[in-house]
Amino acid sequence: MSGGRWSARLTELGIELPPTVKPVAAYVPAVRTGNLVYTAGQVPMVSGEMAATGKVGAEISPEQGRELARICALNALSAIDSLVGLDSIVRIVKVVGFVASAPGFGGQPGVVNGASLLLGEVFGDAGAHARSAVGVSELPLGAPVEVELIVEVA
Template structure:
C-alpha cells in the first residue's frame, strides 16, 4: 500500500471509522463513473452499513445533531464507493460535494448539517477532502433518507 493509502487508513482507524461494504445499486445506474481523471459518484443516502436508514426531515422532529450524524453516514458511503472504484489513496481532491437534506419548508440549517459530511471528508482525506459544496433542502429523499450526497472527485490516472 502506498504512503497515501497508509495515511488514509490510519486516519480512519484513529477516527474509529469503518467503510461500509456496499452492494450494487437496486436501480439502472452506476454507483461511480470514471472519465479520465474525474470520478462522478452517484447519490449516497444516509443508510448505515447495517442497512438502517437514518431518515426523517430536518425541522420535523429532527434536529441539527441528527442531521450531522446522517450526513456523516452518507459521507462514509461516498468514501466506500470511491475506495471500491479506485482506492482512497488515489484521490487527488474532492472537487465538488452536492448535498440534499430532507427538510420542512421553514428549516434553514442545511449548511450546518452538511458540515458533518464536509468535516468527515477533510478528517479522512486531509487537504484532498477540501471541496466546493452545495447544500440544499428537499421535501423528501429516496427511501425516506435524511441526507443524500454526490460528488465529483479528481483521481490519479
C-alpha cells in the same frame, strides 16, 4: 498527506469504511471519467437499512442530520474505494448535499457539514472542496440526507 495513504488515515482515526451500498435502481455507485470519479447520491444506509427517515427540522434534528450526512459521506468513500481504491484520491473536488427539509428549515449548510467535516478530518487540505447544500421536499426511501462526491484521482 503524501503518497495518498488515506486508508492508513482512516485506520488512525478509527474509521472503518462500510460495504458499498447496492444501487436501488438502474445506476452504479460510482463512475470514473478521466481523472475524476463521480459518486451516485448516497443516503444514510447502514447494514442495508436506512439509519433514519424523516425531514430535518421535524422528525430529525439538525444534529442528527449532521451525523447522517457523515454516514452518507462514508458510503460515498466506500463507492470510490470499490471502483478505484481510496488511496488513489488526490483531492475532494465537490460535495453536493440534499437535505429533506421541514417547512421553514433553513439549516442545510450545517447539516451537510457532517460530510464536509469528515472529509477534512480524513483528507486534511486535500479535503477542502466546493459545495452545494440544497433543501428538498423529499428524498428516496424517506432519507433525510443524500450526499454525492466528485473527487480527483491519480
